[in-house]
Amino acid sequence: MSAFFVATIKMTNPEQFKEYSEKAGLTFAQFGGKLLTRGKAETALAGTCAHHAVGIVSFPDMAALTRWYESPEYQALIPLRDGAAEMDLVAYSVPA
Secondary structure: OOEEEEEEEEEOOHHHHHHHHHHHHOOOHHHOOEEEEEEEOOOOOOOOOOOOEEEEEEEOOHHHHHHHHHOHHHHOOHHHHHHHEEEEEEEEEOOO
């Protein structure tokens, strides 16, 4: 069963976020991850939108996604991420 995460991002330091996103993107492939899309928030069609951007990354399964998140390579980037943005990362599994 494949899995993905959605990152909702409220940037606090755009230059630092660019560095984080480039480095984080390099960590996906080792775990079978692939950036599906990213985008800038434009308008809330229903409800409210407190974030500036979103990214969606897929993995072969939840185990691969978890291995990526817990990897030393990604864990080393968390201080950079936290200095660059307020971010929610939510993992989802795709029903069979």
